[in-house]
Amino acid sequence: MSQNGIMYGKTAWITGASSGIGEALVYQFVKEGATVIISSNDIQGLRRVKAACGSGSSRVIIAPFDLADTSDITALVDEQIKNLGKIDYLLNIGGIxxxxxVEETPLWLDRKIFEINYFGTIALTKAVLIHMIKQRSGHLVATSSISGRFGFPLRSGYSASKQALHGFFETVFLENKKHNIRVSVIIPGRVRTNISLHALNAEGKETGQMDEGLAGGISPEKAALIIIKGIMNNKKEILVGGKELLLLHIRRLCPWLFFRIADKVKPT
Ligand SMILES: NC(=O)c1ccc[n+]([C@@H]2O[C@H](COP(=O)([O-])OP(=O)(O)OC[C@H]3O[C@@H](n4cnc5c(N)ncnc54)[C@H](OP(=O)(O)O)[C@@H]3O)[C@@H](O)[C@H]2O)c1
Incomplete structure (x- = not known):
């Protein structure tokens, strides 16, 4: 790390830090000089990521928690604020x-997906936002998906949970721009991570399968660079992926075509 890094002196909190996009973002933020709090439910994975930061690992703080159970989140956030003084960036990357x-998905599974993707994310965000308002600065980042912009087969609860994030984070921005709070929402298409392996089937079990479409996606490292550029440019929406992002434009500009083809697209 050099003192010339664009994040030198900044603090960032990254969830989903033990794998995929979140992990790649940790390495970039640390490389750019930030002090980074890393969270997920996988303590071993977080330890591995910290160790992989090499000489920068002294600026990496492990703070594991389950997005599905945020009952102690205020205490965790207060502890980090006490230690670091402030949080400049909150990157909500964790998700499932x-x-x-639809017809084979029990309601408890819809609720579980919402607990992790929506309620877990907003619980941490609310607890951090209070401090950002006091410090009169901060950048909140949420992770949606292209299927957070439209419905997509086999992802009813996932799509709905991601769409809910847009409503929440746009509101956070409108209420708090006067406090100098920035908000960005990442909209990934296909990024080559383990997301499909951990995706839940109708029994609530991990599928363990890599989607064909996802395997051809961009690398998490490339995704992290696009995301950091978007954050630095204070983009409201950060699109990440390849040609599958075209579906977003088709849905907006030519909805009839979207509804004709979307169920024939290979899964992301
Ligand atoms: N990859 C894509 O193509 C793609 C496309 C659209 C959107 N996204 C979104 O991008 C984000 C990152 O996903 P990814 O692709 O990097 O997948 P990933 O490699 O599976 O990473 C997901 C991360 O979320 C964490 N997580 C999952 N459930 C959790 C829980 N209950 N509590 C705490 N942490 C939890 C995981 O940690 P644990 O080991 O603790 O579970 C892991 O660190 C997700 O929000 C996903 O929906 C990805």
């Missing part, structure tokens, strides 16, 4: 996907 048809 789904592969099950």
């Amino acid at each position: 996907s789904q592969r099950s048809r």
